[in-house]
Amino acid sequence: MRKTDIVAWTERWNEMYRSESEKIKRIFIDEMIDIYHIGSTSVPQIGYAKPIIDILVIVRDIHKVDLYNHEMAAIGYACRGEQGIAGRRYFTKGGDARTHHVHIYGNGNIHIDRHLNFKEYLLAHPEVAKKYGELKRTLAEAFPDNVHKYQEGKESWVAQIVEQSMKWVLKQNTKGEIGS
Template identity: 25%
Template sequence: MIESKRLYIRQMNHSDFKEISKMLQDSEVMYAWEHAFSDEEVTEWIDRNIQRYNNDGYGYFIVIDKYIDNVVGQIGLIKQDIGLGIGYIVKREYWNQGYATEGATICYAIRNLNVDTLVADIRPENIASINVAKKLGMKKISECDKIYRGQVMKHDVYQLKVTGLTTKIVEIVDYNPNWKYEFEKLKSTLEKTLGNSILKIEHVGSTSVEGLSAKPRLDVDIIIGDYSYLNDVVSKLKKLGYKHLGNLEVEGREAFSYETTSFMEHNLYVCPKDGKGYLEHIKFREYLRLNPDKVKEYSDLKKKLAKLYRYDVNSYCDNKTDFIRGIID
């Protein structure tokens, strides 16, 4: 049903009884339920999820590691009173291997959710599940009591805003000559709208360097004389559907987002001409354009990191830092 580099997830059926029992009848795995399931309860679990598929299009899915051809757990999307919930149950022998985070991430690929947020209700003592929620970008927003088998159980509620969310999968592809033409199309539209408010528009980042492997997403710097022009640029970009995000804790660079675009996917920044962000972008780009050996080295590094951190974009970026800083320095 949904596939990633390591995992395949599909709907469960009654032929999965044995594998599902290995999870639901393990008291350690079922810590949050405070009991292991009986055979009858496992059958009811399967029936309930088949009914969810028919009614909602989703439920708990079976998660299979393609490389070892084993069922490693379940990942679920479930309607709840507090919103559309996401849950994860992993066999004990596969704990701490990233299956819950990766499986939950690729669930975002289901496009008929029609929701603004996803939630997870987690027992406050369940540190492992809380850590998964945080890796997914969820934040605690409230607490609630759930009654299960006549017992009141306290839960923390974590939430993830998913409006316009795309799966944060690190994808590195070979250089595409078409990227420079995509940039020119976007640049032309921006220049017509922004006019004399700006000095120029630069294609930066990996897609701006011929021969460099990259994520298929442009990086674009709009250059202004100084911050006195920023408000005017923000106002004009708003008419094109861009939202100002601030500097996102990066000095000398104002970031913008969009919900939809007719152009190639891109990151858009507004930078003063003497700002650190812009100057470092240009230094890095020009150095690589003049040093093809470094282009190959950087391409190889990015491909290696993309395999290691396919579902962890923060770690992917962090592990490029030494290379980037070395060149800038």
């Protein structure tokens, strides 16, 4: 059973992302458009996170990703298919002691903006990021042995911030302050 393990933010997570992203780039070299470090480990202002590196990969054709499942398995990933999100391919590394999640979307998928805008919003609003870190710690203490309850506890807060981040980025783009 997976545990809800929340630890203090560390620069090591950026190093882990860089190392893993190089491996992933080599696999998807013909399909990949871009790759990003996302999630709580990519935002130091949150202060705390599960020590799992979330990686977002944007590809030309989501259906071709399945052709690379063997290569992802060779570097330690389990293929989880869409895992409840249509148009996504999801890979996990580390079994019950996960170290990485890879979320792959075809270019133009709305979930790309949701992930990237959420991250950008938290980086630009450190007070909100800090509140998120506090929520994560509180939930981890309440549900140390139930990662699903931990996730459920964050859902409404995250949904609210995602909505705020989408509006914020749109406003920033209208002002010409953030590039597309």
